[in-house]
Amino acid sequence: xxxxxxxVPAFSFHIxxxxxxxxxxxxxHQENAxxxxxxxxRMAKLLSRPWFIGAxxxxxxxxxxxxxxxxxxxxxxxxxxxFAWLGAAVSLTSLYMVILILASQExxxxxxxxxxxxxxxxxxxxxxxxxxxxxLLEESRRxxxxxxxxLDPEAETMGQAxxxxxxxxxxxxxxxxKPE
Numbered sequence: 001x002x003x004x005x006x007x008v009p010a011f012s013f014h015i016x017x018x019x020x021x022x023x024x025x026x027x028x029h030q031e032n033a034x035x036x037x038x039x040x041x042r043m044a045k046l047l048s049r050p051w052f053i054g055a056x057x058x059x060x061x062x063x064x065x066x067x068x069x070x071x072x073x074x075x076x077x078x079x080x081x082x083f084a085w086l087g088a089a090v091s092l093t094s095l096y097m098v099i100l101i102l103a104s105q106e107x108x109x110x111x112x113x114x115x116x117x118x119x120x121x122x123x124x125x126x127x128x129x130x131x132x133x134x135x136l137l138e139e140s141r142r143x144x145x146x147x148x149x150x151l152d153p154e155a156e157t158m159g160q161a162x163x164x165x166x167x168x169x170x171x172x173x174x175x176x177x178k179p180e
Contacts, residue, residue, distance in 0.1 A: 029114070041104050134158050138152070
């Protein structure tokens with residue numbers, strides 16, 4: 001199904017609402033970023049571009065080339081082989097790049113944590129709703145004179161909402177299985 005506005009798919013209300021909620025979560029995450037965090041994110045995105053690898057390669061090759069050409073012409077090399085200044089510059093640049101990437105990743109982890117919490121809350125809510133639907137179906141089955149009244153222990157069990165704290169305790173107390 002497509003919308004008349006340039007072929008953009010038209011979704012039902014609940015899907016549009018979900019998409020809007022996710023977009024709002026991302027927008028709020030960006031709005032809550034400090035100016036320094038925004039600069040770090042932009043720099044990390046800049047460093048992740050393919051052309052940046054080419055630019056670094058050109059700078060390093062240029063540095064080595066200029067030093068070697070200078071030596072062949074009898075001039076003074078700024079950084080003679082094994083290019084200690086170049087090595088120090090690359091190491092320092094690498095250090096800053098790692099710090100930028102880690103800082104940017106930490107912010108992305110915060111957003112992922114918010115998403116995980118949202119998913120967990122929705123899963124718990126869905127489980128409770130499904131349990132209620134099962135309860136209502138079982139009640140309807142018992143009340144319907146056209147259906148045989150029988151005991152269904154599985155439906156009875158599934159009709160009870162899980163105690164999330166008990167499930168959490170069981171998960172955290174169960175020892176991790178060792179790989180064989």
